[in-house]
Amino acid sequence: MTQSLTEEAASAALPPAPVGFWQAFAFWLKLGFISFGGPAGQIAIMHQELVERRRWISERRFLHALNYCMLLPGPEAQQLATYIGWLMHRTWGGVVAGGLFVLPSLFILIALSWIYLAFGEVPVVVGLFYGIKPAVTAIVVHAAHRIGSRALKNNWLWAIAAASFVAIFALEAPFPLIVLGAALIGYWGGRIAPDKFRAGGGHGAAKHSFGPALIDDDTPAPAHARFRWPRLAVLLAVGALLWSLPMGLLTALYGWHGTLTQMGWFFTKAALLTFGGAYAVLPYVYQGAVGHYGWLSPAQMIDGLALGETTPGPLIMVVAFVGFVGGYVHPMFGADQAFLAGAVAASLVTWFTFLPSFLFILAGGPLVESTHNELKFTAPLTAITAAVVGVILNLALFFGYHVLWPQGFAGSFDWPSALIALAAAVALFRFKRGVIQVLLGCALVGLALHLLRG
Numbered sequence: 001m002t003q004s005l006t007e008e009a010a011s012a013a014l015p016p017a018p019v020g021f022w023q024a025f026a027f028w029l030k031l032g033f034i035s036f037g038g039p040a041g042q043i044a045i046m047h048q049e050l051v052e053r054r055r056w057i058s059e060r061r062f063l064h065a066l067n068y069c070m071l072l073p074g075p076e077a078q079q080l081a082t083y084i085g086w087l088m089h090r091t092w093g094g095v096v097a098g099g100l101f102v103l104p105s106l107f108i109l110i111a112l113s114w115i116y117l118a119f120g121e122v123p124v125v126v127g128l129f130y131g132i133k134p135a136v137t138a139i140v141v142h143a144a145h146r147i148g149s150r151a152l153k154n155n156w157l158w159a160i161a162a163a164s165f166v167a168i169f170a171l172e173a174p175f176p177l178i179v180l181g182a183a184l185i186g187y188w189g190g191r192i193a194p195d196k197f198r199a200g201g202g203h204g205a206a207k208h209s210f211g212p213a214l215i216d217d218d219t220p221a222p223a224h225a226r227f228r229w230p231r232l233a234v235l236l237a238v239g240a241l242l243w244s245l246p247m248g249l250l251t252a253l254y255g256w257h258g259t260l261t262q263m264g265w266f267f268t269k270a271a272l273l274t275f276g277g278a279y280a281v282l283p284y285v286y287q288g289a290v291g292h293y294g295w296l297s298p299a300q301m302i303d304g305l306a307l308g309e310t311t312p313g314p315l316i317m318v319v320a321f322v323g324f325v326g327g328y329v330h331p332m333f334g335a336d337q338a339f340l341a342g343a344v345a346a347s348l349v350t351w352f353t354f355l356p357s358f359l360f361i362l363a364g365g366p367l368v369e370s371t372h373n374e375l376k377f378t379a380p381l382t383a384i385t386a387a388v389v390g391v392i393l394n395l396a397l398f399f400g401y402h403v404l405w406p407q408g409f410a411g412s413f414d415w416p417s418a419l420i421a422l423a424a425a426v427a428l429f430r431f432k433r434g435v436i437q438v439l440l441g442c443a444l445v446g447l448a449l450h451l452l453r454g
Contacts, residue, residue, distance in 0.1 A: 015212040016055045021089050027054075028085060028097045032104040035077070035312045042077035042314070044146065050084060051210060057084055058213040067381030068368045070388055071179070073281075074271055074357040075314035078102060082361045087215060087369070090224045091362060098358055105313025106320055106350050110343050112307050113324035117342075120303075124447060131446015132306040133403045134417040135439050138424035139309060140396040145429070148389040156196045157386040160185060165390030169397065178387055186383025197379035227366035239359040243268070246351065259330050262293065263323055263345060264352045270319070271356040281316055282395065295326030302402055310439050316353065323349030416449050 027049070035042040043066065050056045057065075065087075069079040078101045085097025119125055152158050160182055167173040167181075190197045213219075247268075250261040266288055270281060282305070289295045296304070304321035311317065327345025331338040403421070404414050420442050427433040427441070 015216065016214050019054075019056060019088060019214065021093065024085065024089060024093065025096055025100075028081065028100040031081065032100040032102070033312050035101065035314075039075065039077045039143065039147075039315060043080065046077070046080060046084075051213070055211055055213040056088065057215040058217050058219075059210070060217045061213075061215055061219075064378060064381075065368065067378065067385055068364070069361075070385050071183075071381055072357070072360045072364075074354070074360065075316045078314045078354070079357050079361055082358060083365060083368075086361060086365055087222070087225060094362055094365075095358065098354070098361070102313055102317065102350065102354055105311045105317045106346065108311045108313075109307060109317055109320045110324060110346050112311065113304075113321050113328075113342065113346065114339055116303065116307065117325065117328055123450065127447035127450030128443040129303055129306060129446070130417070130450050131420055131442040131444065132310070132439055133302060133446075134421035135424040135442035136302075136306050136309050137396060137400045137403050138421050138428060139435055139438065140392065140399055141425060142428040144389055144392040144396060147385075147392065151382075151385040151389055154196050156189060156193065157383070160383050160386040161389040163390070164387035165393055168391055169394045175391060178391065179384055182383040182387035183380040186380035189383065190379025194379070197382050221366075221369040225366050225369045227370060231366075232363055235359065235363045239355065239363075242355055243352070246348065250348075254332065259295075259326060259332055260345060260348060263295075263326060263349050266293065267319060267323075267349050267352045268356070271353050282318070283398065285319060285322065289322045289326070293326070295322060295329070298402070300325060302399070305399070309435065317350070319349050319353050320346040323347075420445055 031045070031049070035045060047059075047062060051059050051062050062084075065083045066076065066080055069076040069083065072079060078098055081101045082094045082098030086094025089096075116125070148161065152161055164178050164182065167178050168175065186197055247261070247264050250258065250264055254261050256262075270285055270288070286298075286301055290298055290301050301322070304318045304325070305315075307321055308315050308318035323345040324342040326342075328338045328342035331341040333341050333344075400421070403417050405411055406414060423445075424438050424442050427438050428435075433441075
């Protein structure tokens with residue numbers, strides 16, 4: 001046993017062997033099917049697999065990339081996978097990593113959305129969703145806790161998180177303004193109290209040493225990760241083409257006010273104008289898809305979030321549910337082609353939502369790689385990460401209100417839902433149960449309660 005421990009220690013002291021493209025492809029494909037738990041859970045899975053177990057990237061480089069992705073509009077977990085894939089295997093590595101993070105959940109959500117619309121009034125389905133909805137609220141609270149435990153390492157960062165919560169909850173400040181304020185605080189805080197705004201909040205980027213990584217703290221950026229103006233111009237031109245061709249085709253076929261055209265335009269804006277990842281973008285999507293366009297009802301939106309939580313991939317894939325329901329209810333291919341309309345709408349919505357994320361990473365990655373040791377760039381990102389914690393907590397209250405007071409504060413308090421949410425929180429926080437286990441257990445409890453009431 002002593003010899004095996006010695007060999008294991010010696011192996012941990014050496015960097016891992018280089019990783020081939022197809023070896024990485026197999027991992028990204030696996031990740032696409034196991035990435036449950038929303039952004040916090042997915043980032044935790046990538047950290048465990050890529051930093052701790054495989055040592056493909058060091059924790060400091062991992063956190064620096066994560067801070068950049070938190071700054072961007074769009075789903076931070078998918079962008080982080082794209083970033084690491086790009087860093088390891090150039091442009092196609094990033095496209096494969098980000099694409100495989102999304103595609104499994106797209107196909108699964110199309111199938112689940114059809115089942116939901118076709119059989120949503122069946123008592124069994126109603127009961128399952130009754131139990132899942134309060135569990136979702138507990139999962140969002142748990143997400144805030146997990147991100148906060150990593151990001152809030154000192155009183156300065158705690159204060160930023162509290163201020164962002166007050167700003168969005170009490171003052172209804174737009175999230176871009178919160179991001180800008182946090183960035184400014186981080187910039188000046190990095191000058192006044194630099195130790196408080198280093199990666200990890202002044203306590204170092206890593207709690208433990210996992211051994212040397214393939215892309216370590218001091219590993220030079222590879223040639224493709226160095227900034228070049230011609231490369232940036234080509235990327236921007238390709239991105240503009242990939243957006244304008246489908247948008248132009250939709251406008252020509254259905255007009256500017258057609259359902260599919262408006263979906264493409266709305267979710268392009270959602271991808272570009274909303275910050276803070278999935279938890280921050282959901283209120284914007286809710287307001288537009290439910291309030292302005294009427295593609296689905298408030299209850300359907302919450303049910304869609306529950307479906308998003310139960311499938312792998314980024315939580316913002318709930319947009320595929322929104323697209324499917326909008327296309328299914330307003331079929332543009334004829335009443336007998338409702339499923340086809342829903343599937344096309346879900347696919348188009350996914351395309352327009354995620355295209356900017358790929359461009360942000362592939363175009364901005366070289367700049368980020370040139371700044372991973374410069375505090376003037378990392379301090380604002382550290383402050384933004386802290387601010388996002390407050391925004392996620394606000395979203396948890398938003399969901400909790402709709403679940404526990406389904407008819408508003410004027411209506412009755414839903415005690416069974418509150419007890420289910422409490423049980424889910426205990427399972428997550430105290431017993432460290434996985435998201436899928438919690439959702440499955442709560443779904444069964446909800447089904448039992450619904451059938452007893454019926």
